[in-house]
Amino acid sequence: MTRKIYKPLSAFGVHCMLGGYTLLALFPIVLILINAFKTKAAIFDNPLAFPTAETFFLGGFEKVIAKSHFMLYFGNSLTVTLASLALILLFGAMAAWALSEYKFRGNRMLAIYMMIGIMVPIRLGTVSILELIVQLNLINTLTALVLVYTAQGLPLAVMILSEFIAQIPKELKEAARCDGVGEFKIFFQVILPLIRPAVATVAVFTMIPVWNDLWFPLILAPGEETQTVTLGVQQFIGQYVTDWNSVLAALSLAVIPVLILYSIFSRQLIRGLTSGAVK
Structure with missing residues (x-):
């Protein structure tokens, strides 16, 4: 029973670590992409926010x-x-x-x-x-x-x-x-x-x-x-x-x-x- 529980838990831990590393690696790219379509004021006001109709800028x-x-x-x-x-x-x-x-x-x-x-x-x-x-x-x-x-x-x-x-x-x-x-x-x-x-x-x-x-x-x-x-x-x-x-x-x-x-x-x-x- 212990082994059956341990294997799913270990696999879950590995996937959590890989998922966390993936988010960490993709975060700078996503941050650049979403801010590239915003006005300068919106970039400094809330850099994590997605572009809206008011902040969208090309x-x-x-x-x-x-x-x-x-x-x-x-x-x-x-x-x-x-x-x-x-x-x-x-x-x-x-x-x-x-x-x-x-x-x-x-x-x-x-x-x-x-x-x-x-x-x-x-x-x-x-x-x-x-x-x-x-x-x-x-x-x-x-x-x-x-x-x-x-x-x-x-x-x-x-x-x-x-x-x-x-x-x-x-x-x-x-x-x-x-x-x-x-x-x-x-x-x-x-x-x-x-x-x-x-x-x-x-x-x-x-x-x-x-x-x-x-x-x-x-x-x-x-x-x-x-x-x-x-x-x-x-x-x-x-x-x-x-x-x-x-x-x-x-x-x-x-x-x-x-x-x-x-x-x-x-x-x-x-x-x-x-x-x-x-x-």
């Missing part, structure tokens, strides 16, 4: 879209994020395949070197990175951001993907080789489809830091034509006066790609997390 969205270069900033962020994501997933999967499948001198040391990239923040090398970008004449270009973000995301991608690739049965790969399938075809036609949950996990974990980053756009690409969303929003924040309607409207629009990506890869992300936990 002036922030009109100013962001019509009177600023927000769409340019949005396009820059989208370009940098998608390009970085593509390079991280491609090179990360290929490096993980090489480290997991082929044994060569320095294999373990190379894997450890990749792991150090996770422990050491890339921002510690900002000065050296800036000097290198200047020498390559890439300052104020989106290419500079793509290269930095690719280097930043590769260590985590290699670590996650190599663990999943190591779990694939050797018999499957050997059977493909016996049929005369080349290594590239084995990788693209056999390995990649089997690690889709891990790829989705890496994509979500990689995209969010890149999309939200302010540090490297401010240092490497602060020009008017290369600003990202996070940097462009700063124009509405002043030392003495802040246009909160425009700031909240810009943040609301900036959340859209993250929500779309998560809705697309949510099932694969959950599969990747649960598979990683079991393994």
